[in-house]
Amino acid sequence: xxxxxxxxxxxxxxxxxxxxxxxxxxxxxxxxxPKDAGPRLIMDNSSEVQIQMRAFSIASMxxxxxxxxxxxxxxxxxxxxxxxxxx
Amino acid sequence: xxxxxxxxxxxxxxxxxxxxxxxxIFTLAVLRRAKQTEKPTLLQTSYKPTVSILIPARNExxxxxxxxxxxxxxxxxxxxxxxxxxDDASSDSTGKIADRFxxxxxxxxxxHRDKMKGGQGKASAMxxxxxxxxxxxxxxxxxxxxxxxxxxxKLTKEFKxxxxxxxxxxxxxxxxxxxxxxxxxxxxxxxxxxxxxxxRDNLGLIAQFGGTVGxxxxxxxxxxGGWDESILAEDTDLTFKIYxxxxxxxxxxxxxxxxxxxxxxxxxxxxxYRWARGHMQCCFKHSLKVLKSKNLGTKEKIDGLLxxxxxxxxxxxxxSFAIGVPLIxxxxxxxxxxxxxxxxxxFYSFVGNFAPFFEVGIGAYxxxxxxTQCLIPLLIVTFFYNIPICTKAFLDLLVSKxxxxxxxxWVKTSHIGNGNRYIVN
Numbered sequence: 362x363x364x365x366x367x368x369x370x371x372x373x374x375x376x377x378x379x380x381x382x383x384x385x386x387x388x389x390x391x392x393x394x395p396k397d398a399g400p401r402l403i404m405d406n407s408s409e410v411q412i413q414m415r416a417f418s419i420a421s422m423x424x425x426x427x428x429x430x431x432x433x434x435x436x437x438x439x440x441x442x443x444x445x446x447x448x
Numbered sequence: 449x450x451x452x453x454x455x456x457x458x459x460x461x462x463x464x465x466x467x468x469x470x471x472x473i474f475t476l477a478v479l480r481r482a483k484q485t486e487k488p489t490l491l492q493t494s495y496k497p498t499v500s501i502l503i504p505a506r507n508e509x510x511x512x513x514x515x516x517x518x519x520x521x522x523x524x525x526x527x528x529x530x531x532x533x534x535d536d537a538s539s540d541s542t543g544k545i546a547d548r549f550x551x552x553x554x555x556x557x558x559x560h561r562d563k564m565k566g567g568q569g570k571a572s573a574m575x576x577x578x579x580x581x582x583x584x585x586x587x588x589x590x591x592x593x594x595x596x597x598x599x600x601x602k603l604t605k606e607f608k609x610x611x612x613x614x615x616x617x618x619x620x621x622x623x624x625x626x627x628x629x630x631x632x633x634x635x636x637x638x639x640x641x642x643x644x645x646x647x648r649d650n651l652g653l654i655a656q657f658g659g660t661v662g663x664x665x666x667x668x669x670x671x672x673g674g675w676d677e678s679i680l681a682e683d684t685d686l687t688f689k690i691y692x693x694x695x696x697x698x699x700x701x702x703x704x705x706x707x708x709x710x711x712x713x714x715x716x717x718x719x720x721y722r723w724a725r726g727h728m729q730c731c732f733k734h735s736l737k738v739l740k741s742k743n744l745g746t747k748e749k750i751d752g753l754l755x756x757x758x759x760x761x762x763x764x765x766x767x768s769f770a771i772g773v774p775l776i777x778x779x780x781x782x783x784x785x786x787x788x789x790x791x792x793x794x795f796y797s798f799v800g801n802f803a804p805f806f807e808v809g810i811g812a813y814x815x816x817x818x819x820t821q822c823l824i825p826l827l828i829v830t831f832f833y834n835i836p837i838c839t840k841a842f843l844d845l846l847v848s849k850x851x852x853x854x855x856x857x858w859v860k861t862s863h864i865g866n867g868n869r870y871i872v873n
Contacts, residue, residue, distance in 0.1 A: 384825040390822070391819060392823070395625065396819045397818075397820055398631070399624030399634055400620065400622050400623070400625065400867075401624075401817060403704045403706060
C-alpha cells in the first residue's frame, strides 16, 4: 500500500527545501519590507468613523491586490527557472 | 505491542481530528456571520451600574502612566466609576506614579502592598483590590493596556442580561511592528479573538475570560470566592467556575484594548509556560466537574473539555509523531494500514494543524489586513516552539502533583513601554 521508502526519502529531501522556500518567501519579504506592519488602528466607537474605516479598508485592499498580483508574477518567474536546473 | 501502539496512534489522531474540526467550524461560523451586514450603531443605554476597575501593577513604571491617563479620558460617568491601582510591592516608581494620579482625580485610589503581602502573583493582587472595591461591576486591566475611551460602556451593557456573569473584550497588539516575535503574537491574537472567541460566543459555547479587558458581576465573583491564588491561569479557572455556576461569559468584540506583547523568545517562552501550566491545572481541576455539570449543555461540555485540554495538543502531536514514524516506516501495521488516512492527518497536524492558521488568515481578512496573511507560514515556528514549552509545563506539573510540591511561581512579564510610540489617540 505504501510507496518505496527510498523514493519517499528522495522526494522529501528534494521537495522539502523547495516547499519551505516557496512557503516562506512572502513572509520573509513582508518582514523585510512590511506593507502592513500594524498596529491595527483602534478607533473610538462612532458610526461615522466606522463607515470611513470600512471605506478605507476596502480601498487599501484593492491596492494590496495589485501588489499581490505583482508578487505572484515574480514567484512564477522564479518557479519557471527551477525545471531548467535538472541534471 | 505493535497493536497497542497502533491503537494509541489512532487515538491521538482522533484527538487531533477533533481540534481540526473545531477550528474549521469556528472559522466558518465567523465568516458566515460576517457576511450578514450589520449597520454600526451608536452606543446608547440607560443601564449605568457602578463600576470598579482593578489594575494590578508590579514594577510597571514604563507603561502604567499611559493606562492611568486613559482612565481619566474614559467617557463613563466618573461618579459611577472607581479605579483601584494595586501597587503590588513594586520596587520602582509605579506606586509614585499611581499616587500622583490619585491625588489629582477623586475617582482613583491606590492600594500599596508591602513585600510581606505583595508579590504573590496576579490573583493575590486582584483579591486584595476586590476587597477594597464597591462597584456592582468589576473590570480588570493589566498595566500595559490601553483601552478605548468608551470601553466601560461596551463591557457593562452586557450585564443587563442576568445570565451574564462575566465579559471579555478584544485584545490588539500595540507594538506589533517591533519585530518578528511581536508580529507573530499579533497574528495569534487575531486568530484567538477575532475568530476563536467570537465563534465561541456566537455558537453559545465557552467564551473565555482572558484575565484582562474584561470583568465580572460583583455578586457572582463574591459567590465564587474571587481569584484562586494557587492557579497560574486564574482567568481560565474563573471562566469555568462561572459556567459551572450557571452563568455565561459574553465576548464583546467591539470592546477593544491595546496590549504590549512580549518582544523576545525568552519572554514568550515564560509567558506561554505560565499559560500552559495554569491551563493544565484548570484541566485537572474542572474536567470532571464539566462532564457532570447540570448547568452545561452537551455542546458546552464538549467545547469546555476541548478548551481545557488545548495546551496538551502540542504534546499529543509530539507523541503521535514519535509513535507514527516507527509504525509507518519500520513495522508492518494492520490497523493503520486499514485506516491509512490517519497518517496524513497526523503529519498534517504535526506541522501546525492548518486549521488554526486558517483561523488567523480569516481573522486578518475580516480585519482588512490581508498583507499580514503572508506571515502565517511563520506560525509554524511558534507551533514548534510551543511543543517543548507545553511538554515541560506538563512534566513540571506532574512532578509537583506526585511529590505534592506546588511550585507555581508567578513569573511576571516585563513591559518596557515599546508600544508607547504607536499610540495615535
